[in-house]
Amino acid sequence: MLSILDKYILKRYLGTFLLLLLLFIPIGITVNLAEKIDKILANEVPFIEVVKYYLDFTVYFANLLFPLFLFLSVIWFTSKLANNTEIIAFLSSGVSYYRFLRPYMIGATLVCIGAFFLGMYIAPSASKGFNDFTYEYLKKGKKAYENTNVYRQINENDYLYVSYFNVNEKSGTNFTLEHFEGQKMTYKLSANRIKFNDIDSTYSLNTYTKRIIGEDGDIIERKAQLDTIFNFELDDLTPVKYIAETLNLPELNKFIAREKEKGSNLINRYEVVRYKRWSLPVSAYILTIIAVAVSSVKRRGGMGVNLAIGIAIGMVFIFFDKIFGTLAEQSDFSPFIATWAPNIVFAILAIYLLRNAKR
Known part of the structure; x- marks a missing residue:
């Protein structure tokens, strides 16, 4: 009392x-x-x-x-x-x-x-x-996104990097995607420019290069342009600066667990x-x-x-x-x-x- x-x-x-x-x-x-x-x-x-x-x-x-x-x-x-x-x-x-x-x-x-x-x-x-x-x-005019030098692990095997991503144009420069099997890289994709297409949810790659790493030598594939599909979201390239502040406790815990898996910086x-x-x-x-x-x-x-x-x-x-x-x-x-x-x-x-x- x-x-x-x-x-x-x-x-x-x-x-x-x-x-x-x-x-x-x-x-x-x-x-x-x-x-x-x-x-x-x-x-x-x-x-x-x-x-x-x-x-x-x-x-x-x-x-x-x-x-x-x-x-x-x-x-x-x-x-x-x-x-x-x-x-x-x-x-x-x-x-x-x-x-x-x-x-x-x-x-x-x-x-x-x-x-x-x-x-x-x-x-x-x-x-x-x-x-x-x-x-x-x-x-x-000021950016609400972290869109420079984005390096992320998007799943157990794939890592992506983009040096700059323009949110309004949905395009980035110096794109790289590396695929690993265990500790060994099996192939690497790179392009001078990547652009997301809203119409069909595909990505357009300019000056595309794919290097397949083999036991007897590497196979290199080059194209001036390639339209393809990736298993990552556009948000993976443009994380919002204040995203963590907007999530309640359960959402924040799940978000941080996913970001750790992706290797977020x-x-x-x-x-x-x-x-x-x-x-x-x-x-x-x-x-x-x-x-x-x-x-x-x-x-x-x-x-x-x-x-x-x-x-x-x-x-x-x-x-x-x-x-x-x-x-x-x-x-x-x-x-x-x-x-x-x-x-x-x-x-x-x-x-x-x-x-x-x-x-």
Whole structure:
């Protein structure tokens, strides 16, 4: 059963967090609209599309920045408790510091569960609408696809490569298809240009060469042009940059498993998205403990000092999260370590601050 103390703090915890969301989301929409209004008007975007975009933007924005909102809200109302000497009254009544933390942990659990379902199932759909609108209306001319130096394993035996693929023309340059039987290559197809034909779902190859590797010598076949069928999809040549962000948890797990089989060079990017969906909800506990430890002490400068410290710590957390995420996406650095490193570092900081605050 929750005591009066638990209910009082839990009500303040959740109420302040929701209030901060309701205050900052309209500000975020206003700032974004002020920045994008020229392009929206210039491209004559239908009003209903703009409304859908900002509904998706609200979910996308809340999912992306909820740790910072939660952190600041806990600092805000805990500082008010400290300034009103309510915390001193609680602890003086015989309540231990860890007992005082219990309603905060209950609140963090509720936020964690909500953030989990938001990030796993609701935010992906909003992310798709947000990114589709951005590339269709706001980033015209910019590519939403990874279409340079695409190297993929399309099944157990076949590997393809294309140096560049034009999405609008559905054509690429420097195409290569290699077929293996076990560890041995049996033939290799290459063409200066490959083009997909919508009418019959075939591919046209220009300056086509096929090398069949035999025991007694290779057989080489050349043609100026060849129309043929392949067992890979057009999407294999043009993976969408933000595809992982638009898939819910079961879909994302299946997608990553397929991409690993194909030998995709974007696996780290997809893994970062998956692991971040688990790490962000957990950060609710860590940031709550840090916020309480920082703001439960009554300071001479009042709430302003606590907020300044909180904003600085929050910015460092976001900085770590972005740096490690980018490092994993652009190198061979482990995506698992990259996404969990900020939580681990700040968990150590939380333990240190909690011990000092307790004393």
